[in-house]
Amino acid sequence: xxxxxxxxxxxxxxxxxxxxxxxxxxxxxxxxxxxxxxxxxxxxxxxxxxxxxxxxxxxxxxxxxxxxxxxxxxx
Numbered sequence: 001x002x003x004x005x006x007x008x009x010x011x012x013x014x015x016x017x018x019x020x021x022x023x024x025x026x027x028x029x030x031x032x033x034x035x036x037x038x039x040x041x042x043x044x045x046x047x048x049x050x051x052x053x054x055x056x057x058x059x060x061x062x063x064x065x066x067x068x069x070x071x072x073x074x075x
Contacts, residue, residue: 019067023060
């Protein structure tokens with residue numbers, strides 16, 4: 001550990017960065033799971049796509065809310 005670094009603030013900031021990156025990664029995963037060239041016969045069906053897109057939207061919304069709250073609490 002590096003002395004003098006405010007650890008709680010550092011953890012909050014790293015989690016905010018994770019919150020920003022998570023929706024991007026989820027969208028990439030959903031797109032890859034639907035790619036016929038990559039997945040072939042194992043690509044997502046309609047039910048899985050609805051669940052994946054719904055989960056991605058919910059997680060993205062929650063991530064944005066968390067980031068907004070984190071920024072608002074800083075001031």
